[in-house]
Amino acid sequence: MTTTGNRPPTAAEVDELLQAADAVFFAMRKARSAGADRDGGLSLPQVTLLEPLAAEPELPVGRLATAADVSIPTATRMLQQLEAAGVVVRRRSPEDERKVLVTLTPDGSERLTRLLARRRERQAEAFGAFSPAERRQLVTLLHKLVPVITLG
Amino acid sequence: MTTTGNRPPTAAEVDELLQAADAVFFAMRKARSAGADRDGGLSLPQVTLLEPLAAEPELPVGRLATAADVSIPTATRMLQQLEAAGVVVRRRSPEDERKVLVTLTPDGSERLTRLLARRRERQAEAFGAFSPAERRQLVTLLHKLVPVITLG
DNA sequence: TCCTAATAGCTAGGTTGCTAACTATTACTT
DNA sequence: AAGTAATAGTTAGCAACCTAGCTATTAGGA
Numbered sequence: 001m002t003t004t005g006n007r008p009p010t011a012a013e014v015d016e017l018l019q020a021a022d023a024v025f026f027a028m029r030k031a032r033s034a035g036a037d038r039d040g041g042l043s044l045p046q047v048t049l050l051e052p053l054a055a056e057p058e059l060p061v062g063r064l065a066t067a068a069d070v071s072i073p074t075a076t077r078m079l080q081q082l083e084a085a086g087v088v089v090r091r092r093s094p095e096d097e098r099k100v101l102v103t104l105t106p107d108g109s110e111r112l113t114r115l116l117a118r119r120r121e122r123q124a125e126a127f128g129a130f131s132p133a134e135r136r137q138l139v140t141l142l143h144k145l146v147p148v149i150t151l152g
Numbered sequence: 153m154t155t156t157g158n159r160p161p162t163a164a165e166v167d168e169l170l171q172a173a174d175a176v177f178f179a180m181r182k183a184r185s186a187g188a189d190r191d192g193g194l195s196l197p198q199v200t201l202l203e204p205l206a207a208e209p210e211l212p213v214g215r216l217a218t219a220a221d222v223s224i225p226t227a228t229r230m231l232q233q234l235e236a237a238g239v240v241v242r243r244r245s246p247e248d249e250r251k252v253l254v255t256l257t258p259d260g261s262e263r264l265t266r267l268l269a270r271r272r273e274r275q276a277e278a279f280g281a282f283s284p285a286e287r288r289q290l291v292t293l294l295h296k297l298v299p300v301i302t303l304g
Numbered sequence: 305t306c307c308t309a310a311t312a313g314c315t316a317g318g319t320t321g322c323t324a325a326c327t328a329t330t331a332c333t334t
Numbered sequence: 335a336a337g338t339a340a341t342a343g344t345t346a347g348c349a350a351c352c353t354a355g356c357t358a359t360t361a362g363g364a
Contacts, residue, residue: 020294
């Protein structure tokens with residue numbers, strides 16, 4: 001799959017591509033490190049971690065970690081903090097005592113739902129800047145970009 | 153500039169785009185957090201920070217921070233560690249005593265040069281997977297993506 | 305059955321990111 | 335010339351990422 005006989009990119013082209021990819025990365029990183037969302041009091045990484053609980057009421061730590069693309073220790077720590085903050089409750093699974101099941105508290109559920117709804121609105125509006133054709137292209141190209149990035 | 157009357161994206165389209173963008177983000181994050189480069193002993197964030205010193209022999213901390221899109225305190229700490237590791241030397245500027253000028257040690261310079269060369273090779277090869285037209289599209293679309301991401 | 309392997313989390317400790325608050329130098333303004 | 339504002343880094347402390355090494359439970363094989 002290593003390609004049709006494309007003309008290899010010039011150094012300038014590579015630089016341009018990397019610079020553009022970096023700009024996107026930096027923007028995403030900045031968005032994540034920006035403090036907790038004002039109203040909901042949840043940071044973007046926290047929302048990302050909890051998001052699956054909007055669909056399923058109770059999930060083990062490992063599931064949330066996988067979905068958020070985060071290591072289990074990271075998920076553990078974040079969930080401990082979220083429990084201390086009254087956003088979730090953790091309990092050992094009765095069926096499998098190795099598992100720790102996570103549930104949203106009523107308060108946490110309300111906050112998360114509100115944040116997700118608002119986020120979806122903003123995102124839908126923001127992507128309006130792309131034409132349907134551009135949206136398709138972008139999805140395709142982004143998928144193609146992942147293995148390139150992974151190489152370092 | 154908020155657009156020609158594009159059909160607004162459906163929820164499914166938004167999800168698809170976000171998922172693709174997240175995949176790229178996660179890949180880049182993983183590439184960065186992957187331990188120090190084996191041979192050179194420099195991590196990707198370190199290489200990113202030092203990269204401008206491959207072109208200019210001596211730069212102040214703030215310049216390196218800006219170029220790497222990192223806060224000045226972060227750059228300060230990383231450079232302190234790099235100095236302790238014998239990769240750079242820091243000295244106060246004689247012309248402006250507020251500034252701290254950073255230089256690569258001979259050893260650091262050699263390591264950095266080697267790493268950059270190898271990286272460039274890999275990247276040029278990797279981007280060969282894109283046709284010239286795709287490369288142009290990707291640059292355009294990535295630039296357009298930044299403001300969307302920035303909203304959170 | 306008992307011993308080993310696999311699975312699920314946790315703890316410990318390191319890096320890279322941030323903001324806030326501080327020091328020191330330089331530049332500006334009156 | 336003196337006092338204030340702006341600039342450059344540092345320190346301190348927190349969040350979110352990681353790997354390595356640990357414990358406890360479950361599953362599987364001799």
